[in-house]
Amino acid sequence: MASVISGKEVSAKVRAEVREECERLKEKGVTPGLAVIIVGDDPASRVYVNNKKKACAEVGFASEEYALPAETTQQELLALIDTLNKKPEINGILCQLPLPKHLDETAVIHAISPEKDVDAFHPSNVGKIMIGDYDFLPCTPAGVMELIHFAGIEVSGKNCVVIGRSNIVGKPMAMLLLHENGTVTICHSKTKDLKEICAGADILVAAVGRPKFVKADMVKEGAVVLDVGINRDENGKLCGDVDYEQVEPKASFITPVPGGVGPMTIAMLMKNTLKAAKLQNHIESV
Ligand code: L34
Numbered sequence: 001m002a003s004v005i006s007g008k009e010v011s012a013k014v015r016a017e018v019r020e021e022c023e024r025l026k027e028k029g030v031t032p033g034l035a036v037i038i039v040g041d042d043p044a045s046r047v048y049v050n051n052k053k054k055a056c057a058e059v060g061f062a063s064e065e066y067a068l069p070a071e072t073t074q075q076e077l078l079a080l081i082d083t084l085n086k087k088p089e090i091n092g093i094l095c096q097l098p099l100p101k102h103l104d105e106t107a108v109i110h111a112i113s114p115e116k117d118v119d120a121f122h123p124s125n126v127g128k129i130m131i132g133d134y135d136f137l138p139c140t141p142a143g144v145m146e147l148i149h150f151a152g153i154e155v156s157g158k159n160c161v162v163i164g165r166s167n168i169v170g171k172p173m174a175m176l177l178l179h180e181n182g183t184v185t186i187c188h189s190k191t192k193d194l195k196e197i198c199a200g201a202d203i204l205v206a207a208v209g210r211p212k213f214v215k216a217d218m219v220k221e222g223a224v225v226l227d228v229g230i231n232r233d234e235n236g237k238l239c240g241d242v243d244y245e246q247v248e249p250k251a252s253f254i255t256p257v258p259g260g261v262g263p264m265t266i267a268m269l270m271k272n273t274l275k276a277a278k279l280q281n282h283i284e285s286v
Pocket of ligand 1: 048051094096097098119139140230257258263
């Protein structure tokens with residue numbers, strides 16, 4: 001039977017730490033500010049953005065929401081980002097993805113000033129992560145690492161398998177595991193012998209975006225299983241990329257969905273926004 005690593009619990013701990021630091025920062029006259037842009041009315045994005053706003057209020061940040069209609073043009077969106085780049089009380093800018101099809105996500109990511117890029121999606125921040133000398137880590141992979149640390153799991157020397165190679169999760173996830181001296185394999189849709197590779201993992205991170213994709217025969221006895229997926233199953237119920245019922249008995253540690261990586265993504269966003277506020281105000285410690 002696996003120990004369940006609660007993202008709910010760990011994220012509350014991270015938010016409490018951010019809240020304390022935020023109080024001290026406010027004593028120095030700085031209130032961290034996050035701008036969240038949401039375009040269109042994707043219901044999942046709406047839930048995530050609401051959770052981000054709630055977290056900002058809880059830790060004491062100022063937050064601004066820019067809810068734009070689905071028909072927003074690229075030019076309008078870039079103009080908003082330009083305004084926010086220049087707005088001193090805004091330290092972090094996040095444009096919730098995915099964007100409606102007619103908008104160019106890459107151009108949007110490039111437009112956000114790297115200093116305010118609390119998602120760490122801008123090429124300059126991605127490059128810094130690759131080198132291992134960075135200001136911000138992307139929220140979801142950083143949240144997974146925080147869960148690994150909290151559970152006291154040593155990464156060094158372990159076989160780590162990441163399923164999924166997105167710029168947002170899979171690739172940076174692999175890099176963070178590598179930074180901690182894991183032996184990292186990235187699997188994707190063209191991978192041969194996926195099952196065997198996964199079954200060799202001491203630490204398995206599922207970021208495929210397919211409901212209950214990881215089955216018991218893909219998991220080694222005693223493996224640590226981290227589930228980044230948020231999907232709906234055939235009954236419309238939230239589920240991860242891991243078939244939890246099947247996999248949980250084999251794993252040593254496992255993260256649930258909901259209440260696993262999702263809340264960590266938001267907690268790490270709070271951490272990044274705090275850091276952005278400190279950097280922009282040249283405050284090293286509080
Ligand atoms: N720009 N776009 C940008 N940055 C991000 O970091 C994200 N991501 C992903 C989607 N698009 C993004 C998020 O915010 C995924 N994501 C995210 C954030 C929060 C939660 C899930 C994904 C979350 O709160 N999950 C809850 C359950 C939510 C529910 O009830 O549906 C959980 O317990 O997992």
